[in-house]
Amino acid sequence: MxxxxxxxxxxxxxxxxxxxxxxxxxxxxxxxxxxxxxxxxxxxxxxxxxxxxxxxxxxxxxxxxxxxxxxxxxxxxxxxxxxxxxxxxxxxxxxxxxxxxxxxxxxxxxxxxxxxxxxxxxQGLLREVSMKELGRYVTFYKQSNSERSHNIALAAEAINNTVVFPGETFSFNGVVGERTTERGYKQAPVIVKGELSEDIGGGICQVSSTLYNAVDLKGVQIVERYAHSRRVPYVPPGRDATVSWWGPDFVFKNLYNEPILIRAKSENGQMNVTVHSSDTVEYFNGSED
Structure with a gap:
């Protein structure tokens, strides 16, 4: 049958x-x-x-x-x-x-x-939440390391155009997904237990760290962030956010009254993240004061 x-x-x-x-x-x-x-x-x-x-x-x-x-x-x-x-x-x-x-x-x-x-x-909401820039951060990398540059570009593309609604939580691992060769990521230098090594997806911590510095705003609650085991060159000490698919994640929550828009791009040796919202955006802390 x-x-x-x-x-x-x-x-x-x-x-x-x-x-x-x-x-x-x-x-x-x-x-x-x-x-x-x-x-x-x-x-x-x-x-x-x-x-x-x-x-x-x-x-x-x-x-x-x-x-x-x-x-x-x-x-x-x-x-x-x-x-x-x-x-x-x-x-x-x-x-x-x-x-x-x-x-x-x-x-x-x-x-x-x-x-x-x-x-x-x-498209109406997208126009509205792109009216006002709330935050911006830029980091730099060597374009000569083509594998690392490639990974940075892939991760930047993954978080680009993400809209986080009021009260919603953003997870870097959840948005970017697992870094595998099947998804286009390449082997590049990473820091593992304080030592420089090579692994699939090396370089994406620069994306998460750039994002962290861009969204470190009054209306954004950092829920989960971990520092590297050794200093990284692309951000000041204590301003990094390491991520790993089976380990640390970078997570934040939108406490504004409006959605926020993440714009990210990687080109010409620059990793650039900007955070936007509407003209009526304001921080809401749960009280009337």
Missing amino acids: FTFLSVLLVASLSVNAEDANVIINNNEITLDTVEIQQYGLDLIDHALIDEYKLINLMDSLDEVIYKEAQDAQFNKDGTIIKEKLGVTLDRREFNRLFRKLYYSDKKGKLKVPKTSVYPKVD
């Missing part, structure tokens, strides 16, 4: 397919009565739906359908790239249509319903 596993395989290959039970056409998935009837509790009472199997079905459908929304962001030339809607399975409507057809005596088809996923940041 045509199983839903076959549907996933066909969908993942982006091939149109048609079967007595399932139709996939133009990214639309349609289930008919024969497919739906497979989700009954056969060993107990076919009049009942196997809820566990139904949840697994919806999860599998969502894997095929889901498309992440994209926030608006600034391009390199300063223009705004408009946000894009995402899409996901409309679980409530799917549940309703599935049960209606399952308990119907008539044959029919269920066109799998979708719903939009809205981005957190649209």
Whole structure:
């Protein structure tokens, strides 16, 4: 019998397919009565739906359908790239249509319903939170070390255009992600237990340290920061923020009444981070004083 596993395989290959039970056409998935009837509790009472199997079905459908929304962001030339809607399975409507057809005596088809996923940041919000500069910091590096420069550029790109909402926490590791060769990072010098060594992603601590100095503001609470085991050359003593995927993280919380925008770029031997918000931004400490 045509199983839903076959549907996933066909969908993942982006091939149109048609079967007595399932139709996939133009990214639309349609289930008919024969497919739906497979989700009954056969060993107990076919009049009942196997809820566990139904949840697994919806999860599998969502894997095929889901498309992440994209926030608006600034391009390199300063223009705004408009946000894009995402899409996901409309679980409530799917549940309703599935049960209606399952308990119907008539044959029919269920066109799998979708719903939009809205981005957190649209172009209107992005314009608003870029009005006022709150902080800025620049560090320098040698471009001749191409591997380290490459890693710095990748990490800078990862944090660029990040919007942190009021009360929200920013995690450097969470935003940048794991530094692996598969994600484009290269082996470069790092400090390990006070000794200079080589490791994948070497150089990104300059990005986290530059960010730390840029966001060290009245309305930003530094939640987690660790210093290197030895002095680094790109910031003054005590002004660094070391990070490691399996170790230290750099974390801060936005205590302003408005979202803050992080702009970061690495070029010509300079690592530059600026922090922005709206004209109405002010620090809120939880009291009326």
